Amino acid sequence: MLVWSKVISVDEKNFVEERFLSMAQTNAVIKRLSGSQKLQVEVYLENEKEAQRLKKELGGKVNKLEYKNWAKINASSNRPLIKIRDKILITDNSDSKELKKIKIRYPKKIVISIPAALAFGTGDHATTSTCLRMLVDIAKDHQKKKKQWSLCDIGLGTGILPITASLMGAFKVEGFDFDPEAIVxxxxxxxxxxxxGINIYEQDLFDWSPKKGRTWDVITANIFANVLNPNLKKIWSLVSENGHLLLSGILKEHHDSILKNAKSNGLPIPELHCKGKWVSFKFNNC
Known part of the structure; x- marks a missing residue:
């Protein structure tokens, strides 16, 4: 395993997001350097040629990733707690004693631990946080109505959306990803x-074919437009009556392509949520 890395300014973050995240580069990690306004970008690669290509194109350096570095990748960065509405707190701390302290400090909150890892979705990126807010709102509505609900997450990454759904009362939850590392x-x-009780499995969305008649009350997909568009009709057909489809991970420049595709496939006009250069959609099947 190799790691390409480069220190960048905060102003360069948007470029990095477009360069890696919009290409569904799940092995890209961006982290703030302690006591600095600088960010460090790291991309983990198996292929030497690809690593050197990044170095030639963008500068930076390439190092062999020693086994001991994996502990650092998955360790807590002591980032501030991420708040989602008035219900959820997300921490990257996975120490059981520390988690207990957080839960005691915030007894009315649901505390979720998502350590930094080589999968997308730790709660702090605009696409994930927006999807979480929409999901929490739906869950609270179901709780108010005392209604059972199910969820399927497409491209689950760290599993943050299915985990949140389960903790918010969903009775049947599943999620899949084409990346075996994300499953682990x-x-x-x-x-x-x-x-x-969460059914997690490896699956390519393009080959996904649920049993006839199978639907979910909520389907979430925090993935990119080039993957969503060819599969949107199939995904929508699996949303239950009065259910919801939450789409995130879409750059503003791809906004029109999603709307055009949705209209041509008979989807209703969605609710739009914009954050920075990212757009999220909520389609209600009612």
Missing amino acids: IAKRNMVINSID
């Missing part, structure tokens, strides 16, 4: 958060 990380995060 999501299952690990289930253990950290003392959750079982």
Whole structure:
């Protein structure tokens, strides 16, 4: 395993997001350097040629990733707690004693531990946080109506959306990702958060074919437009009556392509949520 890394300014963050995240580069990590306004970008690669190509194109350096570095990747960065509405607190601390302290300090909150890892979705990126807010609002509505609900997460990454759904009362939860590393990380995060019963499996969305008649009350997909558009009709057909489809991970320049595709496939006009250069959609099947 190799790691390409480069220190950048905060102003360069948008470029990095477009360069890596919009390409579905799940092995890209951006972190703030302690006591500095600088950010460090790291991309983890198996291929030497690809690593050197990044170095030639963008500068930076390439190093061999020693085994001991994996502990650093998954360790807590002591980042501030991430608040989602008035209900959820997300921490990257996975130490059981520290988690207990946080839960005691915030007894009315649901505390979720999502350590930094080589999978997308730790709660702090605009796409994930927006999707979480929409999901929490839906969950609170179901709780108010005392209605059972189910969720399927497409491209689960760290598993943060299925884990949140489960802790917010969803009775049947599942999620899949084409990346086997994401499956390992999501299952690990289930253990950290003392959750079982979520069906997590490896699956390519393009080959996904649920059993006839199978639907979900909520389907979430925090993935990119080039993957969503060819699969949007299929995904929408699996949303239950009065259910919801939450789409995130879409750059503003791809906003029109999603809307045009949605209209041509008979989807209703969605609610739009914009944050920075990212757009999220909520389609209501009612």
